[in-house]
Amino acid sequence: MNLPKLDNKVAHFGYSLGLNMMDFVVRPTDLFYTQFDSIYAVEVGRYVGFNINMISNLRLANYLDVRFLPGLTFGQRDLHYKYIKNGEYRRHTMMIESTFLDFPFHLKYRAHRINNFRPFLIGGVNGRIDLASQKRIKPEDMPKIRLKRYDAYYELGVGADFFLEYFMFGIELKSSWGVFNMINYDGSEFSTFYDRLNSHMIVLSFHFEGGKLDKIKWWE
DSSP: OOSTTGGGOSEEEEEEEEEEEEEEEEEEOGGGGTTTTTEEEEEEEEOEEEEEEEEEEEEEETTEEEEEOOEEEEEEEEEEEEEEETTEEEEEEEEEEEEEEEEEEEEEEEOOOBTTEEEEEEEEEEEEEETTTTSOOOGGGOSOOOBOSEEEEEEEEEEEEEEOSSSEEEEEEEEEEEOSOOBOOOSOTGGGGEEEEEEEEEEEEEEEESGGGGGSOTTO
């Protein structure tokens, strides 16, 4: 067995690299179907982004850990508007780029280790700050909505750890649901279309933890 003492350590550290796909959950107002009847659909365009996080893992019990994974998440979502103007079918696309500061706290329930393999479940909360939400909007990008800067998420996921010779390698897939309405009602016409606009994200992460990685002085 590789790294036989890792599960008994009070704390270990590491880092995580991953891919994400950001999304919106759109809830239009009644005005969308009455006053703004020329705009008949809003669709979300999704792109693959990436994220990087540091890992701090604290052992609470034999099969339960608490984890703090601060990091950065980069991604993009587009809003595609379909509308009729002067009798012509048209489309307008809003490109919404986001750079998040992440502050996730997770509980990790670990199954019994089988040789060098172990599945796990994770759940927790994540506070995110969108560093790109206040970026100046270029004239050629107008019209465009603004998002609020702060959001909170609840997260659930599954994964598996593989104990290698020098470190533990983990694969994790999680879903992240935003709690707050992210529309900044600044008086623009397009912002009045929405009753709520919530964020959603799917994240595939690759963790590198413990073993010789614990000997790195992460704070230097």
